[in-house]
Amino acid sequence: xxxxxxxxxxxxxxxxFHLQNVSFNLPTGYIMGLxxxxxxxxxxxxxxxxxxxxxxxxxxxVFGLDHQKEEVAIKKRIGFVFDTPAFYPHLNLxxxxxxxxxxxxxxxxxxxxxxxxxxxxxxxxxxxxxSRGMNMKASIAIALSHHADFIIMDEPTSGLDPVVRxxxxxxxxxxxxxxxxxxxxxxxxxxxxxxxxxxxxxxNQGQVVFSKTKxxxxxxxxxxxxxxxxxxxxxxKSFVAVREGEFGFEGLSADVHASKKIFGEQAVYEKAxxxxxxxxxxxKFKSTN
Amino acid sequence: MLSLIIKDFRAQKQYLLLLFIMxxxxxxxxxxxxxxxxDIEVELYILAVVLSTLxxxxxxxxxxxxxxxALFFAALPVTRKQMVIAAYSSSALLAVVTLSVxxxxxxxxxxxxxxxxxxxxxxxxxxxxxxxxMVLTDAFSxxxxxxxxxxxxxxxxxxxxxxxxxxxxxxxNTLNPAGLIYSxxxxxxxxxxxxxxxxxxVFGIIILGTSIFISMRTYQGKDL
Amino acid sequence: xKIIISNASPEPIYQQICSQIKTQIISSELExxxxxxxxxxxxxxxxISVITTKRAYEELEKEGFIDTVVGxxxxxxxxxxxxxxxxxxxxxxxxxxxxxQEAQRMGIELAELQEILTILYTEND
Numbered sequence: 001x002x003x004x005x006x007x008x009x010x011x012x013x014x015x016x017f018h019l020q021n022v023s024f025n026l027p028t029g030y031i032m033g034l035x036x037x038x039x040x041x042x043x044x045x046x047x048x049x050x051x052x053x054x055x056x057x058x059x060x061x062v063f064g065l066d067h068q069k070e071e072v073a074i075k076k077r078i079g080f081v082f083d084t085p086a087f088y089p090h091l092n093l094x095x096x097x098x099x100x101x102x103x104x105x106x107x108x109x110x111x112x113x114x115x116x117x118x119x120x121x122x123x124x125x126x127x128x129x130x131s132r133g134m135n136m137k138a139s140i141a142i143a144l145s146h147h148a149d150f151i152i153m154d155e156p157t158s159g160l161d162p163v164v165r166x167x168x169x170x171x172x173x174x175x176x177x178x179x180x181x182x183x184x185x186x187x188x189x190x191x192x193x194x195x196x197x198x199x200x201x202x203x204n205q206g207q208v209v210f211s212k213t214k215x216x217x218x219x220x221x222x223x224x225x226x227x228x229x230x231x232x233x234x235x236x237k238s239f240v241a242v243r244e245g246e247f248g249f250e251g252l253s254a255d256v257h258a259s260k261k262i263f264g265e266q267a268v269y270e271k272a273x274x275x276x277x278x279x280x281x282x283x284k285f286k287s288t289n
Numbered sequence: 290m291l292s293l294i295i296k297d298f299r300a301q302k303q304y305l306l307l308l309f310i311m312x313x314x315x316x317x318x319x320x321x322x323x324x325x326x327x328d329i330e331v332e333l334y335i336l337a338v339v340l341s342t343l344x345x346x347x348x349x350x351x352x353x354x355x356x357x358x359a360l361f362f363a364a365l366p367v368t369r370k371q372m373v374i375a376a377y378s379s380s381a382l383l384a385v386v387t388l389s390v391x392x393x394x395x396x397x398x399x400x401x402x403x404x405x406x407x408x409x410x411x412x413x414x415x416x417x418x419x420x421x422x423m424v425l426t427d428a429f430s431x432x433x434x435x436x437x438x439x440x441x442x443x444x445x446x447x448x449x450x451x452x453x454x455x456x457x458x459x460x461x462n463t464l465n466p467a468g469l470i471y472s473x474x475x476x477x478x479x480x481x482x483x484x485x486x487x488x489x490x491v492f493g494i495i496i497l498g499t500s501i502f503i504s505m506r507t508y509q510g511k512d513l
Numbered sequence: 514x515k516i517i518i519s520n521a522s523p524e525p526i527y528q529q530i531c532s533q534i535k536t537q538i539i540s541s542e543l544e545x546x547x548x549x550x551x552x553x554x555x556x557x558x559x560x561i562s563v564i565t566t567k568r569a570y571e572e573l574e575k576e577g578f579i580d581t582v583v584g585x586x587x588x589x590x591x592x593x594x595x596x597x598x599x600x601x602x603x604x605x606x607x608x609x610x611x612x613x614q615e616a617q618r619m620g621i622e623l624a625e626l627q628e629i630l631t632i633l634y635t636e637n638d
Contacts, residue, residue, distance in 0.1 A: 014512075030563060050364045053512040075366035082360060088300050099299045102292035103365045173557045198562040213564045219525060271523070 004028045004150050004182035010058035024201050024211035029179040033193030034186035036203035042186040046154045079148030081139045083155040089128035104146035112145035132159035153185040157192050169196045190274035222256035226267035241283035252280035293375035309390045316394035342387045354439035360513045369509045384423040428500035435508040530569035549587040
């Protein structure tokens with residue numbers, strides 16, 4: 001299995017922010033969702049891949065090539081979407097297309113027109129009259145129109161209403177019918193990632209908490225609930241974090257089988273959503289800092 | 290690379306058209322005013338040509354240093370080096386085009402009398418001079434823009450330019466006509482015109498080269 | 514082919530797919546040699562991860578229900594009816610073992626259990 005993206009021990013420091021030894025791989029042919037709270041480092045990781053932010057240590061390989069030495073060759077095969085609206089407000093989509101298209105040898109007008117149709121975007125209306133959602137869709141249409149092998153998106157669904165969001169996820173799934181394509185997208189909307197991603201990489205405070213397949217995440221994490229009498233120093237250790245209430249505790253277990261061995265049938269086990277997982281990891285981060 | 294140089298022309302067609310109409314109108318207007326009132330200062334006109342061209346070129350590259358646009362273009366299949374070279378090239382290209390519009394408007398609106406009176410306005414040196422000033426301005430301003438972005442860059446560049454002018458004025462005012470600089474300047478002017486021009490060109494190339502080098506160094510390590 | 518998956522079910526999604534395809538093969542709703550959708554197509558249709566469908570197909574292939582021909586796709590395997598029957602018998606035996614264990618725990622006599630079984634069997638006829 002080849003990797004579309006390999007990040008090894010990536011480090012980057014800003015004032016008051018450190019990306020520490022970030023490592024994860026995305027195999028070719030899959031969608032990876034990058035989750036984490038705002039300011040966790042998702043955008044910095046994405047920008048570093050594209051050389052928009054300069055790494056300090058570590059290595060990044062895209063399509064097996066060094067992201068700095070082979071910068072242009074790599075970027076030709078990348079489609080990107082940022083969480084920023086259009087920057088030429090006076091242009092319409094047709095004019096913007098004429099500015100961007102010449103940069104890509106593989107630019108395909110029929111794909112572009114199809115996407116505009118699908119997103120019901122007007123060709124002749126200035127971008128400044130677009131809503132945030134329309135701007136986002138326009139960026140996505142531009143990113144997807146040159147047959148990119150690797151699509152990188154920073155918060156592509158932010159500002160989109162639920163219907164458009166679904167549409168967009170459908171477009172992504174359509175792209176994935178080609179097993180040579182890969183997608184990395186960040187979002188703090190966990191439902192998007194739950195719906196579309198094959199791999200989930202969770203980042204918090206500049207560190208990768210885990211990077212696993214979605215199935216692994218679903219099968220290993222669980223919410224465990226039980227009476228406070230079950231909770232002691234050693235059993236509490238089996239949790240990522242635990243909340244004690246008046247009538248019982250509720251904790252996140254990273255290994256449901258181990259928890260079942262400890263608590264047996266005296267506790268209740270529920271599927272943990274990504275939101276649960278993020279919430280409890282945040283509790284842990286807060287208590288350790 | 291070529292796409293990078295002409296992207297601004299593609300993106301700002303309407304704005305360019307408006308600009309050229311204004312510039313042509315201005316240059317033609319100058320000549321027409323000359324017919325009515327013959328003693329308008331020509332030096333003032335030259336200054337106006339340089340300033341309007343400068344203004345146009347700064348407005349033109351303004352979009353590139355906006356945070357969003359810089360981010361977007363740097364993510365396209367281009368290197369930072371190419372972006373720097375493209376910025377210098379497209380600014381120089383715009384200077385050529387703008388000065389040409391000025392020139393054409395001046396020629397078209399001239400009369401024989403005016404041509405005889407201000408012959409230098411119809412000859413190459415005046416326009417080369419304007420172009421050199423444009424390029425030198427770019428050479429001094431681009432490193433600031435690349436380092437600090439649009440707003441801060443313009444501010445620092447403005448400060449730098451004002452300091453430069455003040456220093457120049459103070460130096461000239463305190464200059465003793467018998468002083469070293471004055472005599473060196475006199476000696477310089479006494480050389481043959483060809484020699485002076487070649488020296489200026491070498492000087493310009495050195496400044497431009499240094500400027501491009503500095504811009505590349507700063508921009509290659511910059512986090513967008 | 515019909516597959517309906519539930520995100521709310523405690524059973525992992527890949528198992529849901531496996532058991533539904535198996536049931537349809539055993540009941541001959543899916544005939545021998547019938548083509549199955551590609552893992553990517555199935556993932557798109559069911560709105561689930563490619564990894565999940567891949568895992569389901571791998572499981573089914575290991576158990577001999579389906580065959581993947583490189584470059585051609587995935588098909589319902591030619592079933593050895595003897596083997597299939599044996600598999601089904603094994604599954605019934607497993608379930609009955611559980612049943613017997615439960616009955617023993619509750620102190621139900623063999624005769625009583627046989628009686629219940631007879632009633633249920635004839636009722637269902």
